């Protein structure tokens with residue numbers, strides 16, 4: 001049975017792009033008669049809040065998206081993530097990393113903005129070097145824990161993107177503030193929750209080879225992946241707050257209620273005619289991946305309530 005999920009980070013209101021991804025994930029699972037889980041990825045307790053999580057759940061419910069079982073919060077599951085890191089350590093597949101972000105950028109001579117590959121500075125430190133770097137750690141910091149990768153190339157077949165390949169890097173498993181890293185937690189939870197279909201934005205497609213590799217190392221199941229195209233604002237940039245009314249609350253303030261919003265999203269995924277009223281149940285019936293446009297969707301422009309839209 002298909003078991004899909006939506007796993008937002010409760011660090012802000014969901015915008016049209018997140019809502020569209022959630023809708024697609026839910027439709028795919030429910031069309032197949034499968035289960036659907038919502039998981040709150042609140043690993044970072046500084047930027048996440050339960051109030052935002054509640055608002056996000058309200059937004060999903062307003063569109064007609066329902067879920068099975070309790071919503072799981074990652075902040076309550078650190079033990080599981082640490083146990084997984086310990087397993088990798090027992091396999092000799094981790095190392096401590098003392099580098100600051102600035103050191104990594106300098107060593108990698110990476111242009112700003114691009115994805116930075118860790119240059120491997122801490123991979124083979126001797127005991128004395130490790131001691132010396134431990135002493136220099138800033139107060140409250142601990143070494144990050146990285147995966148010891150070996151240039152593994154992982155290929156997977158994505159429902160939307162087709163065949164995708166990527167090389168695994170020395171991905172961070174635990175940050176230098178002691179918080180388990182997203183790439184590790186997501187793999188542990190998708191397996192623990194029995195998820196077999198991961199639908200998410202295609203900005204995460206480059207992380208998938210790492211996640212598949214981690215799952216295999218840990219003996220966990222590898223789900224099917226479907227990375228959906230991003231949603232853009234009118235200027236061709238990735239949709240963001242500055243593009244005006246992009247959340248359900250913003251749209252409601254302009255008189256665009258959840259039914260109109262659902263219709264708009266349904267049109268964008270090829271399942272409804274413009275302005276056609278359509279229930280969530282009707283969409284479940286109609287859903288097919290074949291209709292999903294393979295290029296980014298430019299969201300209709302609704303100026304923000306303060307008039308700012310640049």
Ligand code: GLU
Pocket residue numbers: 006007008009041186199200204
């Ligand atoms: N929590 C991640 C985000 O909100 C998504 C993780 C995932 O779907 O794998 O960007």
